[in-house]
Amino acid sequence: MLNRYPLWKNLMVVLALLVGLLYALPNVYGEDPAIQITGARGASVDMSTLDTVTEDLKKNNISYKSVAFENGTVLVRFNDTDTQISARDIINEQLGDDFVVALNLAALTPDWLESIGASPMKLGLDLRGGVHFLMEVDMDAAMEKLLGQQEETFRTELREAKVRYRAISKTDSSVAVRLRNDEDLKAAETALAQLHPDMLFTDSNSNGRFVLTAQFTEARLKEIRNYAVEQNITILRNRVNELGVAEPLVQRQGANRIVVELPGVQDTARAKEILGATATLEFREVDSTADLAAAAAGRVPAGSEVKYTRDKRPAVLKKRIILAGSHITDASSSADEYGRPQVNISLDSEGGSKMTAFSRNNVGKLMATVFTEYKDSGKRQADGKVILQKHEEVINQATIQTALGRNFRITGIDSQAEAHNLALLLRAGALIAPISIVEERTIGPSMGQQNIDMGIQAMIWGMVAVMLFTLIYYRGFGLIANMALVMNLVLIIGVMSMIPGATMTLPGIAGIVLTVGMAVDANVLIFERIREELREGRSPQQAIQQGYANAFSTIADANITTLITAIILFAVGTGAIKGFAVTLSIGILTSMFTAIIGTRAVVNFVYGGKRVDKLSI
Incomplete structure (x- = not known):
């Protein structure tokens, strides 16, 4: 019988609509302005923090909707953004530097929807607001780190070349090797110049001092600076991925600055802590022969230096770094058999070889793990540049029991939260050069709400115009097309809410408006083919059958070419272009489903299997 769907097809259409409606529903409930309180660096x-926050809000007559302790954070909800901002300032002042107080938006989704994984779709920075960071790469620190590595390399290479030297030291832009005589000076220059063609060597012999000075060439300096920025961008992207932020923007600005935008971020405190941190590990041998009291007083053995643990106890370590954090390929946090936090480390092949060689020859000796971090000192240079302060602490000192390989673990960490953060930083990569946040903007939801309101108005007026046209021009079939348009919109929102990586932006709303027109275009093609079949004398049932069948190939061709374009935009675009491409792609697929299968199901329900003399088209 013509124009009758089998039961499974009708059930498929109903199920698709119900699922789309169910997952689009959380967007109706909205969100509360909120502040989220987390601990700094683990x-x-x-509950005592919650009590302190509650008492402080009551003391300052700040009204709030609710306060809760969840997953190691305190979340306070408010009725409006003005109260939210006032509360943030008060709580921040009360809790001090040990805690980070961040502005957030907390979803009002009911528990029964959350239990099935339904949540509001993520909104971009232009709609929801979010955090904008402008970060600056400290090139001086990058050069200092690189020259320090070069200093150690020179020591190793001169020992292998059997060239005697008195001392090796670094300045702001060069490495100086002091030698015993002119013969050693020439031998050192010959050995090092062959190994380092990207460096300029200058020898000097005055007042009995034989010094060989090495500097990087201008081409190499330019390469180093560019590499520092590009590598930091890659690592920041990895860190953003670890945070689970959808549609982030991480891009270069100028010679040494990086822009990071985190739209719709749920935990701005954690984002600032993870992105702003410049952390890595160094593994060093402990100088067990040194006198700790003498070393703390300034009498440190040659080739060693004093570092301190978190509780300010001194540790004398050899200057030579056994292994740096750049060799770490993976890190994860866990607990040992006694429940104490630890970080499991995996090394690359080069790092594994270095660790194996050192540990095999030093069984029974102590090896220290040094945690290095650069923080904003709160001071600025005359040109406005942020001054970073280096913080180093010895996490642990462990006796090497046996030869270590590419996988081992470090302990002595205070809390599981700190172990998790350290593992995240190491897994995402140690920054090549320290970075500082020179500008931070929180884009409030009020500006985003204005964009949402304008976008919704454009979408409503666009849909009203299209629906009026189809209703007037195609009458009964126009009503069916309008039902498909509403169904299409529900499905787009539902799919956008279901996909973890999908983010709605202002260009994304434009993509929805565009798909509305495309969905109607498909129905126009179908309805015009039905009219043609009727004019050629076919019965209404045959006209419906032939109209849908003949229009399908044309609709498929047009939508597939547009879908290919959308995929290319998504692949090569960034930010707003990707947001547009995502909604356009989803809209194309849902519009084909609603315009072809959805409307056909309704038409079949109204006309299928019946004697029809005339169609309302």
């Missing part, structure tokens, strides 16, 4: 937040 400091714990507990």
Whole structure:
């Protein structure tokens, strides 16, 4: 019988609509302005923190909707953004530097929807607001780190070349090797110049001092600076991925600055802590022969230096770095058999070889793990550049029991939260050069709400115009097409809410408006083919059958070419272009489903299997 769907097809259409409606529903409930309180660098937040926050809000007559302790954070909800901002300032002042107080938006999705994984779709920075960071790469620190590595390399290479030297030291832009005599000076220059063609060597012999000075060429300096920025961009992207932020923007600005935008971020405190941190590990041998008291007083053995643990106890370590954090390929946090936090480390092949060689020859000796981090000192240079302060602490000192390989673990960490953060930083990569946040903007939801309101108005007026046209021009079939348009919109929102990486932006709303027109275009093609079949004398049932069958190939061709374009835009585009491409792609697929299968199901329900003399088209 013509124009009758089998039961499974009708059930498929109904199920698709119900699922889309169910997952689009959380967007109706909205969100509360909120503040989220987390510990800085792994400091714990507990019920006492919640009590302190509650008392402080009551003391300052700040009204709030609710306060809760969840997943190691305190979340306070408010009725409006003005109260939210006032509360943030008060709580921030009360809790001090040990805690980070961040502005957030907390979803009002009911528990029964959350239990099935339904949540509001993520909104971009232009709609929801979010955090904008402008970060600056410290090139001086990058050069200092590189020259320090070069200093160690020179020591190793001169020992292998059997060239005697008195001392090797570095300045702001060069490495100086002091030698015993002119013969050693020439031998050192010959050996090092062959190994380092990207460096300029200058020898000097005055007042009995034989010094060989090495500097990088201008081409090499330019390469180093560019590499520092590009590598930091890659690592920041990895860190953003670890945070689970959808549609982030991480891009270069100028010679040494990086822009990071985190739209719709749920935990701005964690984002600032992870992105702003410049952390790595160094593994060093402990100088067990040194006198700790003498070393703390300034009498440090040659080739060693004093570092301190978190509780300010001194540790004398050899200057030579056994292994740097750049060799770490993976890191994860866990607990040992006694429940104490630890970080499991995996090394690359080169790092594994270095660790194996050192540990095999030093069984029974102590090896220290040094945690290095650069933080904003709160001071600025005359040109406005942020001054970073280097913080180093010895995490642990462990006896090497046996030869270590590419996988081992470090302990001595205070809390599981700190172990997790350290593992995240190491897994995402140690920054090549320290970075500082020179500008931070929180884009409030009010500006985003204005964009949402304008976008919704454009979408409503666009849909009203299209629906009026189809209703007037195609009458009954126009009503069916309008039902498909509404169904299409529900499905787009539902799919956008279901996909973890999908983010709605202002260009994304434009993509939805465009797909509305494309969905109607498909129905126009179908309805015009039905009219043609009727004019050629076919019965209404035959006209419906032939109209849908003949229009399908044309609709498929047009939508597939547009879909290919959308995929290319998504592949090569960034930010807003990707947002547009995502909604356009989803809209194309849902519009084909609703315009062809959805409307056909309704037409079949109204006309299928019946004697029809005339169609309302």
